[in-house]
Amino acid sequence: MRFASTALRHIQRFRAVLLRAASCLALLPAGSALADGFATPGQITFEEAVTPIAEEMHFFHNWIVLPIIVAICLFVLALLAYVLIRFNEKNNPVPAQTTHNSILEVAWTVLPVMILVVIAIPSFRLLTHQLVVPPADITLKVTGKQWYWTYDYPKDQGGGFEFDSYLIQDADLKPGDLRQLSVDNEVVVPIGKTVHMLVTAADVIHSFTVPSFGIRIDAVPGRMNETWFKAEREGIYYGQCSKLCGENHAYMPIAVRVVSEEKYTAWLAQAAKKFASTKTPDSVHFADNNAPSVAVR
Numbered sequence: 001m002r003f004a005s006t007a008l009r010h011i012q013r014f015r016a017v018l019l020r021a022a023s024c025l026a027l028l029p030a031g032s033a034l035a036d037g038f039a040t041p042g043q044i045t046f047e048e049a050v051t052p053i054a055e056e057m058h059f060f061h062n063w064i065v066l067p068i069i070v071a072i073c074l075f076v077l078a079l080l081a082y083v084l085i086r087f088n089e090k091n092n093p094v095p096a097q098t099t100h101n102s103i104l105e106v107a108w109t110v111l112p113v114m115i116l117v118v119i120a121i122p123s124f125r126l127l128t129h130q131l132v133v134p135p136a137d138i139t140l141k142v143t144g145k146q147w148y149w150t151y152d153y154p155k156d157q158g159g160g161f162e163f164d165s166y167l168i169q170d171a172d173l174k175p176g177d178l179r180q181l182s183v184d185n186e187v188v189v190p191i192g193k194t195v196h197m198l199v200t201a202a203d204v205i206h207s208f209t210v211p212s213f214g215i216r217i218d219a220v221p222g223r224m225n226e227t228w229f230k231a232e233r234e235g236i237y238y239g240q241c242s243k244l245c246g247e248n249h250a251y252m253p254i255a256v257r258v259v260s261e262e263k264y265t266a267w268l269a270q271a272a273k274k275f276a277s278t279k280t281p282d283s284v285h286f287a288d289n290n291a292p293s294v295a296v297r
Contacts, residue, residue: 037212037237047211050233054214060126133228136196144206144219147248151187158268161275167251181238186255190264191234199225210239231258
């Protein structure tokens, strides 16, 4: 009876640990719900998805890759525990002399291949959706420079202007601005429209990344890369250069404001006047991490 009572207490403690672990896992989706275009302190998992590609990426991670990783870890843990208990010197003083087990060898060859196939099929589908650009409503050119971004709106789509987007320094921050994320000139796009982005660089390699959109594309000098997104909710969504491009790599944020189509049309007309006189298409900035950028015309 005493042994049964002790075993029951251990079972109750183990069940309490499992319940606490399940509670922690249940908080994971709540952590992602806190995000809205930028990461928050203490946040767990990804920023909230606002594009179909980002939602597909989150589904692939949360419901395909993560369960497989957890299942493999639990299986290996259980296997190690079984080996420690079943085959220790006390319980198994005379070890078996078996050196080959055909069934086991086939299993540890076939099962990993089957797991890779389960992961590969949806991952290829996701890669195809990311790489194949659908018919676009808007084309936007992005150029990475040391250390800011230049956005070019084509003339045939109501633009015909370009502007630079710089980080707002700490001393100039206003209420509502985010430190190291807010910029002086935000990118503005309409909601529900497919935006085709052409991305390049003028000096060194940068990387244009907006987590909420599920996009990350390298900006390479002399090469034009492309990606796309379709934002399904209004708001401001932030990103940063994710390539180690130089001493001010950490100070070239990205801010994309998603607005209604009417507001976008109004902003486009206003921006065409505002940035018409600041267009500097012939500017060249040399790569030099130890000195300020030099402009040559």
